[in-house]
Amino acid sequence: MSPHDATPAGPGPGPAPVAAGAAPRFAAAVANPKVLRRELTLNERLFVGPFVKALWYTFTRMFRKDITRRYPEQKMEVKPTLHGVPVLVMKEDGAPRCVACGLCEFVCPPRAIDIQPGETDRPIEREPKTFVIDMLRCIECSYCEEVCPEEAIVMSTEYEVVGRRREDFVWDLKKLLKPAQELAARIAWVRKTYKRWDAAAEIAPPPGGVFRDPRWAGRERPVDSH
Amino acid sequence: MGVEEKFPEVVTARLTDLVGWARKNSLWPMPLGLSCCAIEMMATVGPRFDLSRFGAEVFRFSPRQSDVMIVAGTLSWKMAGVARRIYDQMPDPKWVIAMGVCASSGGLYRNYAVVPGVDRIMPVDVYTMGCPPRPDTLIRAVMELQKKIAELAIDGRRPREPVLVQ
Amino acid sequence: MTTLTERIVTVADLPQPPGEGDLHSEPMELSMGPQHPATHGVLQCKLILDGEKIVRIDPVMGYLHRGKEKHAEHMTYQQFFTLTDRLDYLQPLANEVGWALTVEKLAGIEVPARAQAIRTIICEFMRLSAHLVWAGIGGVDTGAVSMFMYAFRDREALFDLLDELTGLRTNQEYLRIGGVGTDLPAELIVKMKAWIADFPAHIDQFELLLTGNRIFHQRMRGVGQISAAQAIDLGVTGPCLRATGVGVDLRRARPYLLYPQLEFDVPVGTRGDAYDRYLVRIEEMRQSTRILKQLLDQLPAGDWIAKDWKNVLPPKGRVYTSMEEMIHQFKTVTDWCPPKGEVYQATEAANGELGFYLLSAGESHPYRVKIRSPSFINLQALKPMAIGAWFGDIVAIIASLHFIMGECDR
Numbered sequence: 001m002s003p004h005d006a007t008p009a010g011p012g013p014g015p016a017p018v019a020a021g022a023a024p025r026f027a028a029a030v031a032n033p034k035v036l037r038r039e040l041t042l043n044e045r046l047f048v049g050p051f052v053k054a055l056w057y058t059f060t061r062m063f064r065k066d067i068t069r070r071y072p073e074q075k076m077e078v079k080p081t082l083h084g085v086p087v088l089v090m091k092e093d094g095a096p097r098c099v100a101c102g103l104c105e106f107v108c109p110p111r112a113i114d115i116q117p118g119e120t121d122r123p124i125e126r127e128p129k130t131f132v133i134d135m136l137r138c139i140e141c142s143y144c145e146e147v148c149p150e151e152a153i154v155m156s157t158e159y160e161v162v163g164r165r166r167e168d169f170v171w172d173l174k175k176l177l178k179p180a181q182e183l184a185a186r187i188a189w190v191r192k193t194y195k196r197w198d199a200a201a202e203i204a205p206p207p208g209g210v211f212r213d214p215r216w217a218g219r220e221r222p223v224d225s226h
Numbered sequence: 227m228g229v230e231e232k233f234p235e236v237v238t239a240r241l242t243d244l245v246g247w248a249r250k251n252s253l254w255p256m257p258l259g260l261s262c263c264a265i266e267m268m269a270t271v272g273p274r275f276d277l278s279r280f281g282a283e284v285f286r287f288s289p290r291q292s293d294v295m296i297v298a299g300t301l302s303w304k305m306a307g308v309a310r311r312i313y314d315q316m317p318d319p320k321w322v323i324a325m326g327v328c329a330s331s332g333g334l335y336r337n338y339a340v341v342p343g344v345d346r347i348m349p350v351d352v353y354t355m356g357c358p359p360r361p362d363t364l365i366r367a368v369m370e371l372q373k374k375i376a377e378l379a380i381d382g383r384r385p386r387e388p389v390l391v392q
Numbered sequence: 393m394t395t396l397t398e399r400i401v402t403v404a405d406l407p408q409p410p411g412e413g414d415l416h417s418e419p420m421e422l423s424m425g426p427q428h429p430a431t432h433g434v435l436q437c438k439l440i441l442d443g444e445k446i447v448r449i450d451p452v453m454g455y456l457h458r459g460k461e462k463h464a465e466h467m468t469y470q471q472f473f474t475l476t477d478r479l480d481y482l483q484p485l486a487n488e489v490g491w492a493l494t495v496e497k498l499a500g501i502e503v504p505a506r507a508q509a510i511r512t513i514i515c516e517f518m519r520l521s522a523h524l525v526w527a528g529i530g531g532v533d534t535g536a537v538s539m540f541m542y543a544f545r546d547r548e549a550l551f552d553l554l555d556e557l558t559g560l561r562t563n564q565e566y567l568r569i570g571g572v573g574t575d576l577p578a579e580l581i582v583k584m585k586a587w588i589a590d591f592p593a594h595i596d597q598f599e600l601l602l603t604g605n606r607i608f609h610q611r612m613r614g615v616g617q618i619s620a621a622q623a624i625d626l627g628v629t630g631p632c633l634r635a636t637g638v639g640v641d642l643r644r645a646r647p648y649l650l651y652p653q654l655e656f657d658v659p660v661g662t663r664g665d666a667y668d669r670y671l672v673r674i675e676e677m678r679q680s681t682r683i684l685k686q687l688l689d690q691l692p693a694g695d696w697i698a699k700d701w702k703n704v705l706p707p708k709g710r711v712y713t714s715m716e717e718m719i720h721q722f723k724t725v726t727d728w729c730p731p732k733g734e735v736y737q738a739t740e741a742a743n744g745e746l747g748f749y750l751l752s753a754g755e756s757h758p759y760r761v762k763i764r765s766p767s768f769i770n771l772q773a774l775k776p777m778a779i780g781a782w783f784g785d786i787v788a789i790i791a792s793l794h795f796i797m798g799e800c801d802r
């Protein structure tokens with residue numbers, strides 16, 4: 001199968017050759033293309049009229065309201081869709097919600113995430129011993145947020161990260177962990193968006209910002225029947 | 227009764243402060259626009275963000291007339307020599323802003339073709355995160371650089387002697 | 393002891409001044425770029441000039457080679473979207489659409505109507521965004537500096553819309569295999585419509601500044617002219633081909649997405665010079681607004697991502713609670729394998745035919761990806777256009793060809 005066989009080389013609506021020199025090779029050229037070209041009018045060739053008109057146009061712009069946003073004073077309006085830097089969601093007890101499954105580490109296109117998993121004595125046994133995101137690699141694509149099965153990593157609203165040393169951009173757990181209340185808008189957006197086609201899969205946001213399935217109230221971790 | 231009591235800020239300001247103030251408010255960038263980030267750099271100069279509010283809108287395409295190089299984009303090894311030559315042609319004191327993750331660390335491209343961070347070939351003063359960084363972030367980087375310049379001694383590369391506070 | 397020799401210097405020993413007949417100088421070699429404001433990124437042109445005339449031009453590329461095709465062999469199909477974004481960085485989402493269509497063709501995924509409509513909308517927005525940058529930069533290159541401000545004013549307004557939809561200004565990783573990343577909310581549709589209602593008036597203003605301006609006209613007319621046959625031989629596509637009079641537009645010739653149902657004209661030029669390429673692009677902006685108006689008025693309802701449990705990530709609410717969906721999620725992310733085979737899918741990007749050739753060995757990574765980038769192939773036309781032209785015209789030729797080096801070098 002040659003690559004060109006794979007494309008449906010069907011004629012477009014109204015196939016008819018146009019330019020004489022090109023006709024045989026392009027049977028699918030559009031039937032009635034819009035031909036552009038005009039010569040300059042006398043007024044335009046005399047140059048002064050259009051020139052003054054264009055200058056006048058630019059001149060009038062001076063009295064319009066400008067569209068400049070004066071950045072450090074006037075920040076941009078932050079919407080829940082904004083992709084800032086990815087951060088980790090903290091539970092009420094201060095531990096990360098992350099269970100170190102490594103899915104975000106896998107999916108991250110520039111391989112910015114590095115996780116060392118560890119064990120704890122708490123009901124949710126796994127947690128990251130170290131969780132590092134190199135912000136000078138991260139491209140803010142939000143893939144990690146989309147794949148995380150624990151709603152543990154979300155995009156924050158922080159987007160202006162600059163620094164003088166490369167080491168400052170390697171964020172560890174201490175810097176990454178943010179309380180869930182701060183990220184509530186984005187978490188709500190994640191829940192709404194990534195339920196995709198399945199309206200039934202929507203589960204009301206739990207009070208306090210920590211996810212717990214109502215069906216499994218009282219248990220720390222859902223144990224599935226399978 | 228000295229002059230400094232009458233004009234405390236003006237007269238007694240150190241020459242270093244004055245030079246630093248003049249330098250930081252008249253940055254002439256040399257845009258090394260390599261790829262996608264260059265478009266956002268243009269947007270920063272454009273009407274919405276207007277870099278000229280920081281005295282840094284005079285983009286000079288000749289390195290000899292500029293004092294800060296904005297490396298905007300992916301630096302490949304083929305381009306690295308050229309970039310270094312441009313840097314060498316800039317007069318001292320000179321500074322470098324690495325705009326975007328590609329210029330800062332190689333970013334998305336961990337492969338044979340891309341320099342893993344322009345700090346491999348030239349000293350970088352301010353790194354910027356984002357792919358591409360929003361114009362806001364670039365402006366913040368320029369502000370950070372201004373802060374840094376104000377802290378420099380008169381030769382422009384050395385930090386000032388620390389002031390002892392009793 | 394040294395002996396001194398004495399010699400009388402005569403007039404004949406002096407270098408001869410040029411005579412009447414041979415005023416023309418030697419050919420001069422000149423390197424333009426790779427860091428040059430007019431070469432749109434990092435292209436180096438090695439020129440040989442005879443006075444002001446170009447006798448030879450050798451474009452040197454590869455200064456922005458980022459190894460994307462090789463990178464693709466180590467990335468999953470979803471991850472490769474991040475690299476297609478950065479091909480032609482003036483229209484990231486249009487590149488993503490090309491890759492999504494390629495993968496979906498290989499895997500045989502049905503995309504719901506609403507997702508297709510959203511894809512068509514963003515394709516046209518991206519065409520506008522690319523042409524706006526072209527108008528701004530092309531204006532600067534030919535001396536109309538205020539065009540830059542006007543073009544970027546409109547582009548910022550357009551970016552506000554896309555920012556609200558995708559969360560990023562450029563290089564939005566918005567497409568997913570089987571659909572798009574998020575739905576197009578109703579209030580954003582209202583804003584988009586308002587923008588589109590304003591925009592044709594702004595195009596008129598561009599034309600006021602450029603089309604009828606005699607300086608611009610003389611700068612562009614007759615510059616970089618190629619014939620239709622020449623353009624076809626070189627494989628030139630997109631506005632550069634249509635400027636020569638060949639009305640080939642893949643949106644019509646090999647329809648994809650919702651284009652067969654839409655009404656729009658394909659503008660063509662007559663002479664194939666820089667002025668024609670300018671006119672074609674300006675008219676394409678008008679046609680894009682026309683397409684957008686039709687789409688936004690009748691956006692189909694429904695899912696914005698395919699309801700396809702095998703190929704799309706499962707609903708997130710279920711992933712949290714059910715082990716099956718959790719395993720599904722892991723499996724889809726790490727080990728989503730389309731069938732073996734090879735496909736080629738071309739789309740009409742702002743610069744021409746953007747094609748992806750994909751060879752799959754049935755693994756979670758592509759076996760080979762070849763990108764047919766329009767800029768790379770249009771760049772070949774630089775040689776026939778520039779040879780014999782004046783040196784000052786080279787800037788206008790490069791501006792009107794408008795290749796993007798990110799796409800060219802890949």
Ligand code: SF4
Pocket residue numbers: 086104107108109110111112113133137138139140141142143144145
């Ligand atoms: S946002 Fe993208 S690049 Fe950044 S950490 Fe997440 S997956 Fe990696």
Ligand code: SF4
Pocket residue numbers: 097098099100101102103104105115147148149150151152153
């Ligand atoms: S995907 Fe979520 S739970 Fe898994 S390691 Fe990443 S942050 Fe933790």
Ligand code: SF4
Pocket residue numbers: 261262263298299300325326327328329333334356357358359478563
């Ligand atoms: S940081 Fe991102 S936007 Fe900037 S040059 Fe690199 S890939 Fe392009």
